[in-house]
Amino acid sequence: MILETQNLSKFFGGLRAVDDVSLSFEEESITAIIGPNGAGKTTFINLCTGLLKPNTGKIIFNGEDITHLPPHKRVLMGISRTFQISNIFPGLTVAQNIRIPLLSRGDKALSELEELMKVFEFEDIKDALASEISHGDQRLLEMAMAIATKPRILFLDEPTAGVNPAEKHRILEIVMRLKETEKLTIVIVEHDMDVVFKMAERIVVMNRGRILADGTPEEIKDDKAVREVYLKGVEI
Amino acid sequence: MSEGGAVETTVETIETVPTMEKSLIAVIAVIAASLLIPLTGNKYALYLSTKIWILILYAIAFNVLFGYSGLLSFGHALFFSGSAYTLAILVARLDYPLVVGFILGIAAATLFSAVVGTLSLRHREIHFAMVTLAFSMLFWGIVMKWRDVTGGEDGITGFPRGFSMFWFYYFTVLVVVICSYLMYRFVKSDIGLILEGIRENETRVQFSGHSTLKYRLYAMIVSGTFTGVAGVLWALLDRTVTPTIAHWTFSAIPVIVTLLGGPQSFIGPAVGTIVYVIIQDLITKYTLYWQFIFGVAIVAVVLFFRGGVVGIVERYLRGR
Ligand SMILES: Nc1ncnc2c1ncn2[C@@H]1O[C@H](COP(=O)(O)OP(=O)(O)O)[C@@H](O)[C@H]1O
Ligand SMILES: [Mg+2]
16 A cells, blocks of 8 residues: 555535545556546545645555645655646746756756656757647646656646647556556546546546545446446446 | 646746847946946946946845745845944944954845745745835834944944945955856756746645745845845945935835846846936936836836836847
């Protein structure tokens, strides 16, 4: 178990965005979190990565309680993420965008810059401003930034939102390759059910802040409750 | 850009390569020309130019924090006057050698910026500005009330300059050029890159594994320390320190000249300073309402030319 949440809750006023969620993630596994808009998927990631503080519950990483650690300390321990809305340095170049997270691991890590450029196929755009590259490349850039911190677990919040099908394919291919080469644990939020059922080893379905179902793609496919709230009309 | 992926394209990167070479040549030319000023024998011009050089250092130091880290301090007079008063007290009251006063004056600014930084950097934007303002007003209050040590409203006199006005000018140019070069290296270093990152997107810097508080503090200390260098030079120029330099209006000077010259470029604040001092000097001769006219001019530049004077010139050089 690399990361575990125990009875994690986050309330916004009266709204229970995340409601008593206990989940744990196996090392080098890939889990998809699905669920309708507003189900609490992003909030759950925000809690795990430290952007938000939970109202109740605990987060354990590698046996250590990290519930109260600020984001940058969690990153240094090996928890990294991308955001649902591209979150990069628009006014800096592609290379500078990746240099900043590399620096968190000291000057030695800078030698990895070239390799990352190759993996993400950024060689031709490395000196372009991040604001000027394609949307798909921006999504990949953010992933490269997350990888540059050398995470052990990576949260991807809708990494293919708003990109065209060709780019989507490329992004997911890179995710799968990185999972192998970097021995990553991946938690991904994704709306494309084809992709989810093909990629994920495990699927967690959220609804109104709670876990509705949790199992292998086969189990989820046959789950009645899931079909009712979420998979209605979706061909699997 | 599709929704859900909107990336703000607000701030231009600081200086592009071709304009950088041009501005380097321009900077060297201006420095070289200014070295001739003492040779003209015009005492007033000499005094005014020395003052401009010191204020340039003040403004560039301020902009390390403002332009490069996105933190608007409204209390830089504290670091400026803190170093000036430290020098004056040590030398005039306690008979320390001038060199000691000079060095400890700068050290005092370093200390003040570390303390104020630690206590204010948890705040953002207008709150940060207000906290820095509050600290500087506190210091101004002490300067006004603690008459035995600070001389109250009269300030402190009775310490040497160490140079004639002629040589003091060259000393000032040398110090300002060296300090500016060091600050340039700082903002172009990896620490500077992280600071630019903080200005662009603080959350992303945190999620890149950096304590943004730590880097803001670095910027604050560098900015405060070099402001302190300007402060001790100022004390030596007039061989007097008065509470004017501790007053909040003195904190406004680097804010104004930086907006005027352009916070996006390293030399913007320097250009703004030259324009500011010269225009102020000219307008005061002809009208009592200089502050009003000047205020209108600044509002116009800030509202219509976000890049300041340097931005206007760059656009012109690029062929409109
Ligand atoms: N910062 C916030 N303040 C108030 N309400 C929020 C905030 N963030 C999310 N919410 C609410 O919490 C619920 C869960 O949101 P979110 O985690 O973004 O869902 P998902 O990512 O599954 O679409 C939604 O009803 C949303 O409106
Ligand atoms: Mg979401």
